[in-house]
Amino acid sequence: MKKYMTILICLFIFIIMITPIQAIVEDNGQYCNDSAGILSSSTISKINERGASLERQSGAQVVVVTVKTTEGLSASDYAYELFNSWGLGDKDKNNGVLILIVTEQKDYWIMQGDGIKSIVSDSFLANVVYNYEFNDMVDYGNNYDTRIEGAFNSICSKLDNYYYSISKETVQLTYPIKVFLSAIWGGIVILLAYRIKKNKNALKKLEGAEILEEPKKPSVISTEKVKAPKVKKSEPKRPVNERQTPPPVTPTTIIYEEAPRYTSKLVVKSSSPSPRRRSSTRVSSPISKPVSKPSSPSSSSVSRSRGSGGGRSSGGGVGRH
Numbered sequence: 068m069k070k071y072m073t074i075l076i077c078l079f080i081f082i083i084m085i086t087p088i089q090a091i092v093e094d095n096g097q098y099c100n101d102s103a104g105i106l107s108s109s110t111i112s113k114i115n116e117r118g119a120s121l122e123r124q125s126g127a128q129v130v131v132v133t134v135k136t137t138e139g140l141s142a143s144d145y146a147y148e149l150f151n152s153w154g155l156g157d158k159d160k161n162n163g164v165l166i167l168i169v170t171e172q173k174d175y176w177i178m179q180g181d182g183i184k185s186i187v188s189d190s191f192l193a194n195v196v197y198n199y200e201f202n203d204m205v206d207y208g209n210n211y212d213t214r215i216e217g218a219f220n221s222i223c224s225k226l227d228n229y230y231y232s233i234s235k236e237t238v239q240l241t242y243p244i245k246v247f248l249s250a251i252w253g254g255i256v257i258l259l260a261y262r263i264k265k266n267k268n269a270l271k272k273l274e275g276a277e278i279l280e281e282p283k284k285p286s287v288i289s290t291e292k293v294k295a296p297k298v299k300k301s302e303p304k305r306p307v308n309e310r311q312t313p314p315p316v317t318p319t320t321i322i323y324e325e326a327p328r329y330t331s332k333l334v335v336k337s338s339s340p341s342p343r344r345r346s347s348t349r350v351s352s353p354i355s356k357p358v359s360k361p362s363s364p365s366s367s368s369v370s371r372s373r374g375s376g377g378g379r380s381s382g383g384g385v386g387r388h
Contacts, residue, residue, distance in 0.1 A: 091145070092134055094153045103133035103170045110212040114219055121223050125230035126157040127183070128378070129222050131215060133168040142169050142176040142386055156180045156378025163378040164222050168215065173205045177218075178384035186229050187222060192385040195221050202387060 092102050098118030099111045114131055121127055130153070137145040146167045156163025161182030168175050177196065179187045196202075198221075199214040 091149050091152055092132060098129065099131045101131075101133050103135045103168065105133055105168070105170060105208075105211045106131075106215065107212050110216050113216060117220065117223055121226060125162070125226060126160060127162040127164070127226045127230070128155050128157075129164040129166070129219060129226070130155055131166045131168075131219055133170065133211075133215075135169070135171045137169055137172065142167060142172070142174040143178075143382075143384065145169075146176040146178045146384065147380065147382055150178050150180075150380045154378055155380075156182070158378060161378040161380070162226070163380070164226075166215065166218060166222075168205065168211075170205070170208070174387050175201050175205055176384055176386040178380055178382075180378045180380050182378070183226070183229075184383065187225055189383065189385055191225065192222075196385055205387070 092100060094100070097115050099106065099114040101111060118129055121129060132149065134145075140148070146165055149167070150163065150165045154163075155165055161180035163180040164183075164187060165178045166175075167177070175196075177192045179192070195218050199218045200210075201214065201218070204210060204214045
């Protein structure tokens with residue numbers, strides 16, 4: 068018996084736990100989910116177009132959901148479950164907003180993500196609800212199109228202005244850095260172009276030039292006469308007392324023959340100037356990197372990124388008071 072009771076209790080707890088999940092309307096992937104059927108087709112189209120434009124610029128998501136009943140849940144609990152189940156907004160920024168309208172229960176709830184509670188604050192949402200008379204709208208069921216679209220546009224404009232101011236500040240801070248980097252890259256490109264042009268001119272000059280071999284240097288013949296060392300001849304000593312008598316002179320005939328004269332001409336070759344050498348130059352090719360532009364999403368797309376792991380909200384918001 069205890070075993071059956073334990074099984075029934077566990078089954079009851081399981082049913083209670085999955086009941087809020089089953090009660091949530093299915094996500095259609097757009098910015099307007101009119102399950103209650105209270106909005107016109109033109110209003111739905113305008114909401115989808117404006118929501119897609121906002122998400123392309125900032126990643127924020129503002130979604131309108133209309134249901135007839137929350138199946139026993141309060142509007143705030145239903146909005147909390149739906150917001151976190153769909154994962155509205157960017158995963159890191161948590162910048163989603165949900166506008167929930169419950170027609171049969173005459174109730175509504177507007178909830179924002181944790182990342183933009185200081186921008187789309189509860190006081191701002193309270194002013195939106197007051198200006199577009201949400202209490203009168205759900206009580207009497209009139210002017211759904213005008214009031215829901217007006218509240219939707221007010222929230223989108225608030226987020227547009229916030230993200231525009233952030234992008235403007237970012238541009239002002241990064242502009243000097245971009246100018247500095249652009250100047251550096253421009254200097255590098257000009258230097259590469261100059262080196263390429265210089266190398267091309269050097270190659271044109273060397274076209275048709277012949278490579279000459281370096282001639283051997285001739286040996287230089289010295290013209291200076293080497294003087295032979297003087298040799299001292301020893302003469303016999305004459306006796307002091309003896310009288311020297313000259314030798315008898317015999318008549319002789321001396322015939323002189325003129326020897327041929329030879330003149331030697333010395334040719335000294337000077338070293339020739341060094342031949343032209345062909346210098347080899349190396350041309351460095353310029354380095355270029357392709358620049359790819361980020362593809363912008365299509366403006367005609369009105370589908371919303373589905374929220375597995377998207378933005379979350381810890382609760383709060385503005386409802387009927």
